[in-house]
Amino acid sequence: MWRVDLADRSRAELAIQVQKLSLWYGNFQALFEVDLDVKRGSITALIGPSGCGKSTLLRSVNRINERLGSYVRATGSVHVLGHNVLGEDVELARLRRQVGMVFQRPNPLPLSVRDNVLFGHRLHRADEKFSKSQEDEIMEAALRQVLLWDEVKDDLGQRAIGLSLEAQQKLCIARLLPVKPAVILMDEPTSALDPQATEALEHLIWELRGDYTILIVTHNMAQARRASEETAFMLLGRVVEHRRTDALFLTPRKQETADYIEGRYG
Amino acid sequence: MPADVGQPPTKTAMDLDVRGQDWYVDKLVSVLVFVGGISAVVLILGIFVFITKEGVGFVFGPMEVWEFFTSPFWRPTSRTEATYGILALMVGTASVTGLAMLIAVPFSLGAAVFIGEFATGRTRETLKVLVELLAAIPSVVWGFIGLAIMNPLIIETFDVPIGLGILNSGIILGLMAAPIMTTIAEDALKAVPDGYREAAEAMGATKWQVISKVVFPAAKNGLMAAVLLGVGRGFGETMAVLMASGHSINLPTSVFDSVRALTATIAAELGEAPVGSDHYRALFTIGIFLFLITFVINLMADIVIRGGGRKR
Numbered sequence: 001m002w003r004v005d006l007a008d009r010s011r012a013e014l015a016i017q018v019q020k021l022s023l024w025y026g027n028f029q030a031l032f033e034v035d036l037d038v039k040r041g042s043i044t045a046l047i048g049p050s051g052c053g054k055s056t057l058l059r060s061v062n063r064i065n066e067r068l069g070s071y072v073r074a075t076g077s078v079h080v081l082g083h084n085v086l087g088e089d090v091e092l093a094r095l096r097r098q099v100g101m102v103f104q105r106p107n108p109l110p111l112s113v114r115d116n117v118l119f120g121h122r123l124h125r126a127d128e129k130f131s132k133s134q135e136d137e138i139m140e141a142a143l144r145q146v147l148l149w150d151e152v153k154d155d156l157g158q159r160a161i162g163l164s165l166e167a168q169q170k171l172c173i174a175r176l177l178p179v180k181p182a183v184i185l186m187d188e189p190t191s192a193l194d195p196q197a198t199e200a201l202e203h204l205i206w207e208l209r210g211d212y213t214i215l216i217v218t219h220n221m222a223q224a225r226r227a228s229e230e231t232a233f234m235l236l237g238r239v240v241e242h243r244r245t246d247a248l249f250l251t252p253r254k255q256e257t258a259d260y261i262e263g264r265y266g
Numbered sequence: 267m268p269a270d271v272g273q274p275p276t277k278t279a280m281d282l283d284v285r286g287q288d289w290y291v292d293k294l295v296s297v298l299v300f301v302g303g304i305s306a307v308v309l310i311l312g313i314f315v316f317i318t319k320e321g322v323g324f325v326f327g328p329m330e331v332w333e334f335f336t337s338p339f340w341r342p343t344s345r346t347e348a349t350y351g352i353l354a355l356m357v358g359t360a361s362v363t364g365l366a367m368l369i370a371v372p373f374s375l376g377a378a379v380f381i382g383e384f385a386t387g388r389t390r391e392t393l394k395v396l397v398e399l400l401a402a403i404p405s406v407v408w409g410f411i412g413l414a415i416m417n418p419l420i421i422e423t424f425d426v427p428i429g430l431g432i433l434n435s436g437i438i439l440g441l442m443a444a445p446i447m448t449t450i451a452e453d454a455l456k457a458v459p460d461g462y463r464e465a466a467e468a469m470g471a472t473k474w475q476v477i478s479k480v481v482f483p484a485a486k487n488g489l490m491a492a493v494l495l496g497v498g499r500g501f502g503e504t505m506a507v508l509m510a511s512g513h514s515i516n517l518p519t520s521v522f523d524s525v526r527a528l529t530a531t532i533a534a535e536l537g538e539a540p541v542g543s544d545h546y547r548a549l550f551t552i553g554i555f556l557f558l559i560t561f562v563i564n565l566m567a568d569i570v571i572r573g574g575g576r577k578r
Contacts, residue, residue, distance in 0.1 A: 062468060064464065064467065064468050067464065067467065069386060092467075092470070093470040093471070093472050094470070095470075096467070096468055096469060096470035097470045100468070100469070101468040103461070103464070103465070103468075105461065107461045107462065107464065107465040108465070109462055109465060109466060109480055110462060110480070110483065110484045111480075111483070119466070119469060119479075120469040120470060123469065123470055123471055123475060123479075124470060172465075175469065176469070179469075179470075
């Protein structure tokens with residue numbers, strides 16, 4: 001009986017629980033029985049050389065990799081807040097309300113700043129009526145949280161595509177906040193940005209910790225060190241080592257991890 | 267290893283001024299391409315000058331401009347009093363084109379969305395080829411379908427005395443214009459970066475929400491251009507309309523009425539009109555009018571597309 005209780009408790013503390021996840025692109029197997037636990041409210045970084053499957057793992061959590069069509073197959077399970085998102089009864093629109101995503105290349109929609117921030121909000125709460133002033137409040141709160149409000153407040157009707165890349169990426173985070181996702185996935189969110197913008201983004205990501213569970217893929221090991229609490233090192237479709245960030249970087253247990261963080265390959 | 271490789275360059279003066287065969291071929295091709303390139307422009311200007319010369323004097327001479335456009339009486343061969351009013355013909359063309367667009371716009375946009383956003387792999391490629399094939403059907407074949415199939419069908423279905431009229435030619439013209447509109451609209455949808463769709467899907471938009479809230483707004487200029495080019499096609503189409511519209515001069519009061527189009531009038535009458543006569547010149551004036559309308563429509567389509575390109 002106590003075993004069940006323990007399992008329930010640990011599951012409640014986990015935002016994401018990946019179990020025995022294998023994934024194929026056609027005949028190519030990208031993930032091999034991956035297990036990964038992500039604690040609620042924490043920032044977990046996924047690192048590893050190109051092609052190690054870290055983006056594939058990330059994209060399995062909101063199932064955005066299924067856009068590629070039916071040649072993507074997966075076995076195993078991915079639980080988000082206790083619900084297996086790979087189940088057949090899962091509505092993708094509902095899942096993606098809970099699991100937001102920030103992409104490598106800032107991808108604001110070709111709409112105004114205002115419509116971008118409220119896009120998800122309007123999708124998911126279409127049955128409720130919001131007055132313009134309520135929408136304004138929601139938008140302002142989101143833009144303030146990503147430290148973008150002062151930059152755009154004078155012209156909220158401008159096209160989001162005309163903003164700087166840094167502002168665009170902040171906007172892409174801001175538009176997730178009004179629907180209050182449990183998890184935010186970030187796929188190399190700063191790789192298109194210059195060092196100053198990267199620093200600003202890392203600062204912002206660090207601020208969001210606690211309110212949101214963040215899983216972030218990064219090519220940049222220094223970034224994982226600076227801006228995450230836990231780090232999982234992946235290689236050839238497997239999670240090699242997953243520990244607290246400082247422990248993983250200071251005293252890696254596996255030889256592959258040590259070699260990678262010392263820059264011997266990748 | 268051949269013996270001449272690796273030898274030092276000869277010390278004689280360089281022959282920089284020799285023009286080989288390649289040089290002459292290059293010059294010849296340049297000239298040919300230039301002639302080919304400007305010939306289209308020259309020909310269009312030539313056509314414009316020709317029809318203007320033949321027709322423009324007419325509306326400023328024997329005929330009032332106002333009367334020409336507002337009189338519904340087109341009686342060019344009347345012995346007692348020939349009248350040249352194109353109102354009925356304009357209404358004929360406009361009503362047929364209008365109905366055609368009502369049919370073609372939903373069909374072509376639907377087909378473009380299906381091909382561009384839903385169909386994948388082989389289905390998509392097959393459909394694209396089929397649509398292009400449809401666009402290549404000669405208009406006289408469409409007219410034949412209008413006469414031989416649609417006509418009895420309309421007579422039977424709606425219990426009307428004649429099946430040649432706005433309804434028949436509108437449907438035929440709509441089906442004719444739909445393939446080319448589909449192709450252009452699909453190009454417009456394809457030009458929308460996939461990143462937009464991915465972003466919207468990742469935010470939890472359903473397929474339809476992605477299309478209606480993101481793809482359509484992003485592609486609206488191209489879609490507008492597709493519709494405009496369809497309208498231009500409708501105005502300019504001659505043979506199918508001539509065959510399916512009934513070709514009788516009429517200010518229509520219902521979709522079953524026969525009408526006559528501007529283009530069909532020229533096609534049917536120019537051969538019989540004595541060169542230089544009032545009738546002949548009136549037909550050329552209609553030609554100028556059609557030329558100007560299609561020119562304006564195409565120009566608008568072009569501006570709309572460029573407007574979209576600039577913003578992106």
